[in-house]
Amino acid sequence: MDAYYAAIEQRDDPSLRCKPVIVGGPPGTRSVVATCSYEARKFGVRSAMPSNRAKMLCPQGIFVYPRFRIYENVSRQIRSIFREYTDLVEPMSLDEAYLDVTENKKGLKSATAIAKEIKKKIFLETKLTASAGVSYNKFLAKVASDFKKPDGLTVVPPGKAEKFLELLDIRKFYGVGEATEKRMRKLGINNGADLRKRGREELEKNFGKAGIYYYEIVRGIDERPVINEWERKSYGSETTYEEDLINLNQINGEIEKLSNKVFLGTEKEGFKARTVTIKVRYGDFTTLTRSLTREDAFASSEDLVKTAFFLLRKTEAGKRSIRLLGVTLSNFYSDEKIMTE
Numbered sequence: 127m128d129a130y131y132a133a134i135e136q137r138d139d140p141s142l143r144c145k146p147v148i149v150g151g152p153p154g155t156r157s158v159v160a161t162c163s164y165e166a167r168k169f170g171v172r173s174a175m176p177s178n179r180a181k182m183l184c185p186q187g188i189f190v191y192p193r194f195r196i197y198e199n200v201s202r203q204i205r206s207i208f209r210e211y212t213d214l215v216e217p218m219s220l221d222e223a224y225l226d227v228t229e230n231k232k233g234l235k236s237a238t239a240i241a242k243e244i245k246k247k248i249f250l251e252t253k254l255t256a257s258a259g260v261s262y263n264k265f266l267a268k269v270a271s272d273f274k275k276p277d278g279l280t281v282v283p284p285g286k287a288e289k290f291l292e293l294l295d296i297r298k299f300y301g302v303g304e305a306t307e308k309r310m311r312k313l314g315i316n317n318g319a320d321l322r323k324r325g326r327e328e329l330e331k332n333f334g335k336a337g338i339y340y341y342e343i344v345r346g347i348d349e350r351p352v353i354n355e356w357e358r359k360s361y362g363s364e365t366t367y368e369e370d371l372i373n374l375n376q377i378n379g380e381i382e383k384l385s386n387k388v389f390l391g392t393e394k395e396g397f398k399a400r401t402v403t404i405k406v407r408y409g410d411f412t413t414l415t416r417s418l419t420r421e422d423a424f425a426s427s428e429d430l431v432k433t434a435f436f437l438l439r440k441t442e443a444g445k446r447s448i449r450l451l452g453v454t455l456s457n458f459y460s461d462e463k464i465m466t467e
Contacts, residue, residue: 137252258270388453
């Protein structure tokens, strides 16, 4: 879906249409941006950005509190449309899913025709636009779906995959995050063509197991099936730093950033968590975790940050150098089901 939360807010409140809408807590708090409209993105506003930063970049931005119940209801509408065509639907979040339409309920021979029909039905039933990627595996379909947003449709058939990937900027490769992008550019890898020139051993040496993944995807290889029974057990984020962290204030800042990111991610998927785990890897590669489970769920990112700080104090942060930090939420529940790790 295109700017999903913001698009729903603009749909439901005509006064917000064509304006820079930022869904998230207001500036002056420790809130972060859940998502924003394309009008706000022109100013550099992005998901997971602190609301204060978003306000600085886009002073005219209109902040709207998230309405997750509405977003979940619309998501169910959209998934019911998907299942008119196939039962092989793998949701990745409230606004995104993989569909395998090799064999479909309509008996259509064209995946592109199915994508067009689904986009049209979504708009007719929800007044929202979606972007679709059509290809022969998950990776290519995902990249293609982001290629011509909003309201896009990009098809990558087998015969054109190699050329498509060669011209793709490295930051557009799904699975290449900000830190990995920086490392790749330092190595002279700026696009798919550069990545394809690197051998499996070189990529594995520089990026570990992820290097094998990069070696395969740039060649259009992705054997993962679409799984229609999917449950998220945990949601986390971690960062390996180019230079070890020593200053405790800096370490706290990174823990806060990671906590905000994972809280936003679980909210976006409609789940609440009772357990938080922090991961710390010291400069000598010693790794430890600290966890805490509560009877009630974390109600806000600020609530989560405070608990993560509490757990951090049970480590030697500030006394020993740190090369990696991570925050993970688990022990989820939603209104419909309870999930435990």
